[in-house]
Amino acid sequence: MDFFDDGPEKPVRIWSRIGRRPIVAIGNSNGDLPMLEFAGRPDGPALRLVVAHDDADREFADTAGAEDVLARAHDQDWVVVSMKNDWHTVFAEPDR
Secondary structure (H helix, E strand, O other), X not given: OOOOOOOOHHHHHHHHHHOOOOOEEEEOOHHHHHXXXXXXXXXXXXXXXXEEOEOXXXXXXXXXXXXXXXXXXXXXXXXXXEHHXXXXXXXXXXXX
């Protein structure tokens, strides 16, 4: 069974699975914007977090396709986590 789980379909899928708005939503692309906007209630708490893939040295710097969600995060005072500035470890060395 194929289904589409990005953009405006994301809140529909969440509602169909849990039957309520989530109070925590984490995304990293413009396709996550509807889910982040759907999280929480106007009169209730919510944590909306956006991960910025901006570390070219340890992963890859690729915020293309995340411009809208990053702008909205800044406008709405959502939490933005920079992989470059906020993550101590991106990929751990394998245990040997």
